[in-house]
Amino acid sequence: MDFDSATPFVVKSIKQxxxxxxxxRLYAREQRIPPIxxxxxERLAEELGDLVYYTVDVMQRPVRLTIESEGTRMAAAYGHTGKGRRLDEYVGPRLAAIVxxxxxxxxxxxLPVYTVSDIDDIYGRIVAYERLLLPFSGGGRVTHVIASLKTISEDGGFEIDNLMRGNDTLPTPKLRAVIDRDLFHRMPGRIPPCDAIEFS
Structure with missing residues (x-):
């Protein structure tokens, strides 16, 4: 699976x-991923419904992630909560291959990873699924990941329930990027560069 090289400006959602x-800001202090x-x-509580926390076991191959959150929009999109379950088991084999x-x-x-995919809800409306993954460490390897999951439809309303399992069509990837350039926080008001994404 190929990923583009990107700056932070690739992320569309203001909240993300x-x-x-x-x-x-935390990364810039030590030039390494921060402790969780x-x-x-700010306003973290407002975002909790769209956040999923994972613990990471890097001793396993492939890497094993265990879901630590429940009651999120992801739970609605997948039809049930996944707290305590491995992510690959929770999403199932069809989706695991792309997730x-x-x-x-x-x-x-x-490093942070940002993806955008299109998904059809149960009524055939196209929903953009924007995912931002942020890695955290206890001093060495990645020990935690926080995922911010946003869904939006140009049609306005859409059905979130069972969004990821509601039809036989897999999500269509539109963008996959690793945020590996300009890893520092720019103050608001600065003009972003034109080369937010570098395509290979």
Missing amino acids: RDLLNSWL DDYQP MPVYDECVQRA
Whole structure:
């Protein structure tokens, strides 16, 4: 699975950009991924419904992620909560083939990963699924990942329930990027560069 090289400006959602900027501020201090306990973005409580926390076992191959959150929008999209379950088992074999490489890239590169995919809801409306993965460490390897999951439809309303399992069509990838350039927090008001994404 190929990933583009990107700057933080690749992230579309303002709220996801805020989450990323909070991570970048911590990263800039030591030039390494921060401990999860230090991650306290403003208005974090407002975002909890769209966040999923994972613990990471890098001793397993492929990397094993265990879901630590419940009651999120992801639970609605997949039809049930996944707390305490391995991510690959939770999403099932069909989706695991396209989901797990994204998380593996985040863990192996120890860098934020951002993806956008199109999904049809049960009524055939196209929904953009924007996923931002942020890695955290206890001092060495990645030990935790936080995923911010946003869904939006140009048609306006859409059905979130069973969005990921509601039809036989797999999500269509539109963008897969590793945020590996300009890893520092820019103050608001600066003009972003034109080369937010570098295509290979």
